[in-house]
Amino acid sequence: MKDLTREHPRHTLWRFLLPMLASVMFQQFYSVADSSIAGRFAGEDALAAVGASYPITVIFMAFAVGSNLGASVVVSRLFGAGDLKRMKSAVSTAFIACGVLSAVLTLFGWFFCSWMMELVHTPENIFSEGELYLKIYVYGLTFLFLYNVCTGIFTALGDSRTPLYFLIGSSLGNIFLDFWFVAGLGLGVAGVAWATFIAQGISAVLALVTLRFRLTKISCEGRPRLFDWVLLGQIAAIAVPSILQQSVLSVGNMFVQEIVNRYGSAVIAGYSGAIKLNTFAINSFMALGSCLSSYTAQNLGAGKRERLPAGFHTGIGLSLFAALPFVILYAFFGRQMMGLFLSGESKDAIEAGVLFLRIVSPMYFMIAVKLMTDGIIRGAGAMKYFVIATVPDLILRICMAELLTPHFGSTGIWMAWPFGWIAATVLTLIFYRRIILEK
Secondary structure (H helix, E strand, C coil), rough: CCCCCCCHHHHHHHHHHHHHHHHHHHHHHHHHHHHHHHHHHHCHHHHHHHHHHHHHHHHHHHHHHHHHHHHHHHHHHHHHHHHHHHHHHHHHHHHHHHHHHHHHHHHHHHCCCHHHHHHHCCCHHHHHHHHHHHHHHHCHHHHHHHHHHHHHHHCCCCCCCCHHHHHHHHHHHHHHHHHHHHHCCCCCCCEEEHHHHHHHHHHHHHHHHHHHHHHHHHCCCCCEEEEEEEHHHHHHHHHHHHHHHHHHHHHHHHHHHHHHHCHHHHHHHHHHHHHHHHCCCHHHHHHHHHHHHHHHHHHHHHCCHHHHHHHHHHHHHHHHHHHHHHHHHHHHHHHHHHCCCCCCCHHHHHHHHHHHHHHHHHHHHHHHHHHHHHHHHHHHHHHHHHHHHHHHHHHHHHHHHHHHHHHHHHHHHHHHHHHHHHHHHHHHHHHHHHHHHHC
């Protein structure tokens, strides 16, 4: 456990953020490995099938990440204020609520996965494999929620190292199982899905056991409530807008996927590989933003508002530093990066992915600033601003894609990305300034 309210943010955040950044990078690493092994050992159609289901899985992920943020911010505030009894109640409340939510989403996903695949007009030649991957993914939603809530609570307590250890083990296990199931046993797309399910499940259970052990060491007066409706409301006040924000983006990505699907399995495969690489970068920046949320919530709970601008400036510096290698790799070595997923025979697919990376990656410097600002806004509980800044991104990305594709083909889809990011970043910075002045 680490108190984020005392040292200068430059020292506190560097030590806190770097392990969490490494955690997310390992998490994304085995996500990339899934697609890479599918493409290299099961073929272009297998990669396209995983890619076609990806925007749907991101919607489920939005619920898990939103739950992570809700639990993290509330636990951070209570920990910063020294209210350990209610902090423990917040932890148990978060787990109970997320257990119920994950069960509901599992049932929904099982019964409607085929409908969701049809919604994005998945081509017939990859439909059955895409549906199979999605069904197996849905089986593991409880583990997904469990792990995300555990990670959020560890972060809220100032511990960003423990999740890193679990992710290193989970990543290595996932890659081993991918090779065994896909390259060795020839299970194709199903093997990719089951490998993720098993690795994620083991990691989630170990994280829960470790967290429970840590919490038993924290003493408090009286017996904490197992479930608290007031604390659930506070968690939901952060989680629901976060889920809405990410779900809006995910729905927008489903519309984008529908446009991509019009251009056939080669473009779908190229987009699938490129979007995995893009998600690798974006989720790394989001991890830094989540740390700023915990930092902000702890300092507000301790009544140290004046520390927020210094934390924000430190976070911006870290995010720009983190963005640089992604920009260099994707903009100048995109063909080699796409080679992780596809063989030289898939020339059209590789070309589509390379164009996406070259167009989008230079904007990482800007979107990194936006995600740092999001972290401060979430930690301050100003969720209306957090949600409002997302809407222009969704609308502009879809509208510009429809406008540009008649003239530029599938490349027009990639060209639409920066328009949404620019609008969202400008709005978020305006809202951040308003929060600082109001508070």
